[in-house]
Amino acid sequence: MTKCRDYKAFGLVIRSDFALDVLDPVDAGEVDVHVIRSTGIIRNGSPSVDPYFDMNADQQYMYWRAIGGYLIQDDHTVLVETHPGSSDHLVSQALLGLVMSIILERRKLLCLHASAINIAGRAAIFLGDKGAGKSTTCGAMLAKGYVPVTDDLVAVEHSVDSDRYPVIRPGFSCMKMWPDTIEALALETHSHDRLIHPQTTKVQKHMPVPIPDRSVPVAAAFVLRRNAGVRQTHAVRLPAHEALLMVLRYTFMARYGESTMVCDHLKLHMQRCAGLVARMPVHTLHVCADLGQLDALTDEILRVAGTG
Numbered sequence: 047m048t049k050c051r052d053y054k055a056f057g058l059v060i061r062s063d064f065a066l067d068v069l070d071p072v073d074a075g076e077v078d079v080h081v082i083r084s085t086g087i088i089r090n091g092s093p094s095v096d097p098y099f100d101m102n103a104d105q106q107y108m109y110w111r112a113i114g115g116y117l118i119q120d121d122h123t124v125l126v127e128t129h130p131g132s133s134d135h136l137v138s139q140a141l142l143g144l145v146m147s148i149i150l151e152r153r154k155l156l157c158l159h160a161s162a163i164n165i166a167g168r169a170a171i172f173l174g175d176k177g178a179g180k181s182t183t184c185g186a187m188l189a190k191g192y193v194p195v196t197d198d199l200v201a202v203e204h205s206v207d208s209d210r211y212p213v214i215r216p217g218f219s220c221m222k223m224w225p226d227t228i229e230a231l232a233l234e235t236h237s238h239d240r241l242i243h244p245q246t247t248k249v250q251k252h253m254p255v256p257i258p259d260r261s262v263p264v265a266a267a268f269v270l271r272r273n274a275g276v277r278q279t280h281a282v283r284l285p286a287h288e289a290l291l292m293v294l295r296y297t298f299m300a301r302y303g304e305s306t307m308v309c310d311h312l313k314l315h316m317q318r319c320a321g322l323v324a325r326m327p328v329h330t331l332h333v334c335a336d337l338g339q340l341d342a343l344t345d346e347i348l349r350v351a352g353t354g
Contacts, residue, residue: 052077055142056150056201057215057261064126065134067238068142068220068250079149080123081141087127088115097144103311106148113137116145121152135240139250142218147199147298151311155215156202156318157298162195162214162262163187169195169214169262170351171326173296174270179333181221183270185231185251186340187347194253195262197221199298203261204321212322213261219253230340264322265351267293268331279342281329281350289328293319 053060053069060066061074062081088109098109106118113136114128124145128137147157161180162169165187172180184194196217204212223233225247236252268281269292284292294300299315329350333343 054259055216055218056146056196056199058149062141064137064141066138066142067135067240068138068252069218078122082123082125084117084125084127087117087125088129097140101148108140108145108148110136110140113140116140118145118148118152121149124149143199144298144301147201150199150201150215151299154314156204156315156322158200158202158293159198159296159298159301160200160267161197161221162200164193164195164258164262165265165348165351167262168265168351170265170347171200171214171267172270172331173267173292174272177272178270179272180270181223182227182340183268183333183343183347184221185223185227185233186344188253188255189231189233189340190344193255194219194221194257196257202264202318202322204318204325211263212325213263215261216257216259219255219257221251221253223249223251225249230338264326267326267328268347268350269296269328270331270333272333272335274335276332276334279332279334279339279346281331281346284328284330286323289323290320292328293323 050061050063051071052074053062053066054072055069058078059074059076060079060081061077063083064081093109096111100107108116113132114126117125119125126137150157158171158173160171160173161184162171163184172183174180181197184197188194195214197220199217201215202212203215228249228251233251234254238252240250297319
């Protein structure tokens with residue numbers, strides 16, 4: 047049985063019955079979220095989709111065939127029942143992604159399926175479909191000396207009733223990368239590097255620099271469009287209505303399904319997205335598929351972000 051330990055990510059102290067191997071243990075006082083090993087969570091019958099979500103205003107249930115079931119009872123508690131043989135590493139993959147996004151949404155943060163990098167004290171956000179190169183882009187910026195803010199889950203803190211500028215909460219110093227990207231960026235192997243899942247070659251790559259434990263104000267967002275027909279990487283700013291559609295498309299909430307939240311939450315979700323777009327320019331970034339052109343990619347990001 048794994049000893050209960052405290053960790054920190056996205057501005058929250060997490061006390062977990064499972065080892066969260068991508069996070070460093072911390073000595074914490076007040077705990078924000080308890081992750082508790084439990085039984086009786088997994089429901090009878092095998093759902094036809096994987097992962098499976100059943101969510102309402104009171105509690106949220108998520109199930110993965112390779113892991114087990116997660117039940118979010120309130121803002122502070124996640125119950126987890128695993129299948130026999132499921133590793134803590136797999137538990138942490140779902141916990142620090144989709145499950146954590148619900149915890150953060152319940153705490154009134156907007157969660158984007160994206161990556162972010164700190165450029166001169168402000169965050170550039172990278173959105174895109176699976177395989178678009180979000181982590182690759184962050185890795186290329188990292189190789190230029192810039193510091194990561196978060197990978198895969200971008201938690202935006204922004205009150206629609208305040209003039210306070212939206213900020214991104216810090217994640218943790220790991221990125222999900224393909225082996226050819228790691229090779230192209232000449233990143234050194236770290237003892238904590240490991241496959242995300244036994245059935246994929248994608249690696250949970252430990253970053254050589256830690257993520258500072260502070261929130262970072264947003265600068266701009268880039269929707270990545272990578273294809274072989276692009277000869278020169280270039281960015282095009284989107285008009286407000288298209289920018290809003292892109293932000294809505296790449297929220298974690300868009301992955302849960304229409305039954306996720308009640309109407310009041312849907313209204314607030316739209317307000318958060320619109321408020322973010324009003325304070326942050328959004329660009330389509332047309333990216334050359336050649337990994338040998340990463341310098342051109344970083345140059346264009348710096349030019350558009352106004353720091354190059």
